[in-house]
Amino acid sequence: MDPIEFIEAQRNTIFKTYHDLHQLAEPSWKEEKTSRYLQKKLSDAGYMVQTFSGHYGFVADLPGENPEVIALRADMDALVQEVGGVVRPNHSCGHDAHSTMVLMAALSLYKSNIKLKHSVRFIFQPAEEVAGGALKMMEDGALKNVKFLGGVHLRPSFEVQYGKAAPVILHGSTTTLKGVIKGIPAHAARPEEGNNPIEAASLLIQAMKQIKLGGVGRYSIKITQxxxxxxxxxxxxxxxxxxxxxxxxxxxxxxLISKAKHTVHKIAELTETKIDIVMDEYSPAAVKHPEGIRLAESAISSILGNENLVSKCVSPGAEDFHFYTLKNQEIHATMIGLGCDLTPGLHHPNMKFNHEALVYGTKILTKLLIEADQHNWD
Structure with a gap:
């Protein structure tokens, strides 16, 4: 059976798979049940699955005529957030949908017995939400022999409309600067005996707002805690x-990081306090690969039609997928932005989307792999 026809015939399976993964919802580095569920589906179909020690990420390979690899990546973890007054893991970023589509793309290729020039690898990654999973998967060799890497992410309606898709998501870079200001405690009646760290924090907040950059595009720095x-x-x-x-x-x-650190140092000097800082949860901005984008354009147009191809999706959010490309710029890669009638927005505890997008999203990813397989990556 043709892979696209197989996907159409598996609509109910796609929806059930998504429901199962949505109910599992496990936080970063604790995706044990999610990983086992996906592994079993792939192993039962005949895939070779490789797991790693220390985390629940894994890869599944489908050998081709040569050892060069084309790959798809899915993230598995859920956010931990308050939903209806209860703090719990919650799939409000669509990772359950991403894992569903990549799993079904893998099954469609295997079941169709399509002849492949390249080996195909499906990368199921932990801990995207804490920007650590991609780095760990690279450390464990998930990108060995990879020439092309594709990804997918659900997009809010205000970015990409339902029934449409973008061949690239231009995420920005993000990080958090966390710190402790150490002052000198004192009774409020004798403030001259102390050194108030809150006053130093106030000056730091105002100084950070004065940071200016030129010629590097949009940026922001703001206090959050x-x-x-x-x-x-x-x-x-x-x-x-x-x-x-x-x-x-x-x-x-x-x-921005350099100027922020310089500002912290100056405020510490000015207020005669000690300020210790760390940079945390860093994610890089997207690295554009024209050939990867071109293949995604072709796959989207083939499944949805040229009229539903959006040139790009620009997002102020972050994605640790871009660690793969930042640190391996020889790999041609892109992340598809999938329109799906997603409201009210990503990371909203009540996020919802039209599940029909799971079907055409799986078709796009499968078509992307087929076209990447036909490409000469020498």
Missing amino acids: LHSGEASNAIPENARFTFDLRSETNEGMEL
């Missing part, structure tokens, strides 16, 4: 803060 003090009549010893940093380019992020 500030915690200090327990008593109303005492100057606290410490203040803990977090800043969110974003830039649409990797070059801009490097400059």
